[in-house]
Amino acid sequence: MENIDEVHSYMRFLKLLKYSGHTVKSYFGMLKNFVNWLNAPLEQLTSERILKYLAYLGDKGLAPKTINCYLETIRGFYEYLKHEHGLVSDNPVKPGYSLRLPRALPRFLSDAEIDLLFRTVRKSRDKAMFLIMLRCGLRVEEVANLTIGAVDFGSRMIKVLGGKWGRDRVVYMSYDASQALKAYLPVRPPSKSRGLFLVEKGLFRGKPISVRGIQRRIEYYSHKTGMSVSCHRLRHTMANQLLNADAMPVTIQELLGHNCLESVQRYCRASNPKVRRDYFNAMAMVLGRGMRSRQSLS
Secondary structure, three states, X not given: OOOHHHHHHHHHHHHHOOOOHHHHHHHHHHHHHHHHHXXXXXXXXXXXXXXXXXXXXXXOOOOHHHHHHHHHHHHHHHHHHHHHHOOOOOOOOOHHHOOOOOOOOOOOOOHHHHHHHHHHOOOHHHHHHHHHHHHHOOOHHHHHOOEHHHEEOOOOEEEEOOOHHHOOEEEEOOHHHHHHHHHHHHHOOXXXXXXXOEOOOOOOOOOEOOHXXXXXXXXXXXXXXXXXXXXXXXXXXXXXXXXXXXXXXXXXXXXXXXXXXXXXXXHHHHOHHHHHHHHHHHHHHHHHHHHHHHXXXX
């Protein structure tokens, strides 16, 4: 297939930058589809042809969010071709080509839903994984990549290495997350792997559990409880709980590993309990001042 060697070269480049295996696999699939459609030398791509490709993806029934993923992947590929190979002098994928999307507010679990979920989870490994997401705010890829050495029980601290955008950060464990992890370690399968969470059965027993493996476990419990639960929703729930406990947005940004404060501000808009509490507290003060003012006049 024409251009596939350049795609493979880009995949090796992403691995050197510590992109997760899941991300690299996803990018490869999108770029393979693109170069197959292009069917021409990469340097012949024009902005007009990019617009035709977007129309082609739309005709296939792909959602705007998915089309934007394709677009960003191709843009990154051409940045690589420009700066690393000098194959093109200008990136034909312009920033303004992204489709505009309505940004849904983050969805989170209620206290009752959290209780139901963890009453249903029986496996020590699964309980520890899910509490690490709920209490520490880790992404599913970050949980899959955790090593035993990253956990410091004395300080109740976890070092998250090679997170999104290649950023390292430190997060902290709540008491229940720490206890769940301690309960899992004695039943963790014997293995030479440094990975923290391992496959427990079958051919891959003792190997680190994959991103998809973790997602399948949360899907299993979602079906079993009849609730809409996902790994990312556990992260959203942590952010919402911290906001309602009056944690500073910049603190939440650091713990979640967000690149900008705007991402955290979306949780603020979804955090109705805090808005409600702040409103009634403020109104009590306003009405109290008004009453004292009337009493002084009389």
